Amino acid sequence: MGFCEKRIQLAHLYGEQVTHEQQKDRARGQLAHQRYLEDGLSSRGDRRCFVATCVFGQDALETQVLRQYRDAVLLRCRLGRWIVGLYYRTSPSLCAHLVRSAAAMDATRRLLRVVVAGCLLHIARRDEQ
Known part of the structure; x- marks a missing residue:
């Protein structure tokens, strides 16, 4: 001004x-x-987590962890912001496919549990430093 x-x-x-x-x-x-x-700066602000919400539910622990990782790690660097932007553009159509296929939903759930475990480890290591 x-x-x-x-x-x-x-x-x-x-x-x-x-x-x-x-x-x-x-x-x-x-x-x-x-x-x-x-x-x-908090997970309350941007609740978009399409795939995790589709697979686990809006307020599931896994969804919360992924949001926390996005906010604490990904959004703080250029590459992470680019990845999040790409995710926001592609994930709604992925969710539409997941809803139609129980096998794809189960496979995604298993994959995301591994990703969530990795995110938790990364956040814990970051907090220790």
Whole structure:
């Protein structure tokens, strides 16, 4: 945001003149930004985990672990963000296939349990350091 030079000069000479309405709006905006930031850094903010939700359920432990791994590890590097973006583009169609095939659902469930175990180990090692 930019300010005109005159406003900066007046604020310097007379102090910041903020009305009660502006104070309320500023506080509301700061609270909204804080919530947005917290949602972006926590698993509550982005609950998209299509395949795990399809296979295990929305609030299953496995789904929560995968979300935690995404937030704590993948979203913190460029390659990880690219992988997550690719996953978001392809996983809805994968889920449509899984719903139609019990064998594919079972195989995916077994594979994801191995992935979840690896994610848990990686997170535990990271936390130890």
